[in-house]
Amino acid sequence: MEAFEQFKTMFDQKVGGGTRAPRGDVRAAVLALLLEKPMHGYQIIAEIGERSGGSWKPSPGSVYPTLQMLTDEGLLKAEESGGRKTYSLTDEGRFAAEAEADKPAPWETSGSRESARGGGLPKAGLDLAQAAAQVGRTGSPEQVKEAVAVLEEARRKLYSILAQD
Numbered sequence: 531m532e533a534f535e536q537f538k539t540m541f542d543q544k545v546g547g548g549t550r551a552p553r554g555d556v557r558a559a560v561l562a563l564l565l566e567k568p569m570h571g572y573q574i575i576a577e578i579g580e581r582s583g584g585s586w587k588p589s590p591g592s593v594y595p596t597l598q599m600l601t602d603e604g605l606l607k608a609e610e611s612g613g614r615k616t617y618s619l620t621d622e623g624r625f626a627a628e629a630e631a632d633k634p635a636p637w638e639t640s641g642s643r644e645s646a647r648g649g650g651l652p653k654a655g656l657d658l659a660q661a662a663a664q665v666g667r668t669g670s671p672e673q674v675k676e677a678v679a680v681l682e683e684a685r686r687k688l689y690s691i692l693a694q695d
Contacts (some may be wrong), residue, residue, distance in 0.1 A: 556588050556596045559636040561619070561627040568618035571597060582637035582692065584653050658684070 559578050563569060571575070571593050579587035597617055600606040600661030608615040619627060658681075665677040 555636040556592050557587070558630060560593070560596055560600060560617075561605070561623065562635055563628065564617060564619045565624065565631065566629040568609075568616050569668065570614045574617075580638050581635070582651055585650070586637055591658075628631075651680050 560574055563574055563577055571590065573595075575588060575590065579609050597606065597608075597615075600623065601608055601617070604620055605626055606617045607620050608617050610616075661678060662681060665673055669677065
């Protein structure tokens with residue numbers, strides 16, 4: 531598992547990655563989502579992750595303070611139901627969200643580095659690394675040998691893509 535974490539860190543650095551987005555993007559994302567329907571914090575986090583294709587999943591530590599800040603600004607109201615706060619836009623919040631509605635959705639631009647440099651490539655690379663790590667942990671010697679051959683072939687194919695005009 532340590533090798534996987536090292537690979538992930540290295541991959542994120544080389545591809546320009548990580549999944550962190552500026553705080554303003556969280557604000558814009560919250561307003562855009564709540565323009566569609568009321569949601570609670572976890573729904574907002576999950577929806578951003580889904581709409582970004584997994585390239586951006588804001589942490590609760592960025593979403594919940596943003597929700598509180600927008601509530602303090604009078605753009606959101608919170609209603610407690612079943613032990614959860616569900617947030618919805620106030621009239622002022624709806625006006626602010628609609629003013630931004632003509633811009634690309636934040637989850638479409640959150641991975642601008644990823645978009646410019648390969649779309650879902652970081653996620654695909656990490657998924658491949660996880661599968662390779664699983665084979666390394668639980669596979670038989672023959673399975674490991676076969677997996678090495680597959681990875682070497684994948685590496686060759688990736689370089690051949692770069693060689694094309």
